[in-house]
C-alpha cells in the first residue's frame with residue numbers, strides 16, 4: 001500500500017516524465033524542420049524513453065493500490081536559438097529530473113516505504129546515464145561551435161552515440 005504522501009510524490013514524477021517526453025518531442029520536431037535528421041531521430045527516441053519512464057511509474061502506482069493520475073502538462077519550448085541552446089536545455093532538464101528523483105527517494109525513506117525506495121533505484125541509475133549522455137553531447141556541441149561541417153558530422157554520428165558510465169554495465 002502507498003501512503004498518501006508517496007502516492008502524491010509519485011504522481012508528481014509521472015507528470016515530470018510526461019513533460020520530459022513532450023519537451024524532447026518538441027526538440028525532435030525543431031531539429032527535423034531544421035534538417036538535422038540524426039538529431040531529430042535521437043530526440044524522438046529520447047521522447048519515447050521518457051514515456052516509458054512515465055508508464056513504469058503509472059503501472060507501479062496502480063499495482064501498489066494507488067491511482068496514477070494523468071494530468072495537464074506544461075507546454076514545452078518549440079523553438080531554440082541554436083542547437084547549442086537546445087542541448088543546454090536538455091542537459092539542464094536532466095539535472096532537474098535527477099533532483100526530482102532524489103527528492104522522491106528522500107520521501108520514500110521518510111515514509112519508510114522500502115518497496116518504493118527499491119523501485120526508485122532504477123531511476124537513480126538511469127539519471128546518471130542520462131546526465132552523462134547530455135553532458136557528452138554538450139561537450140561535442142561546444143567543440144563544434146558554429147562550424148557547419150562539424151554540425152553535419154555530429155548529425156550523422158549522434159544516433160550511434162554510446163556513453164559508458166561507472167553506474168551502468170555496457171556490454172562491449
Ligand SMILES: [Fe+2]
Nearest residue numbers: 017020050053
Ligand atoms: Fe526520465
Ligand SMILES: [Fe+2]
Nearest residue numbers: 020094097130
Ligand atoms: Fe531523461
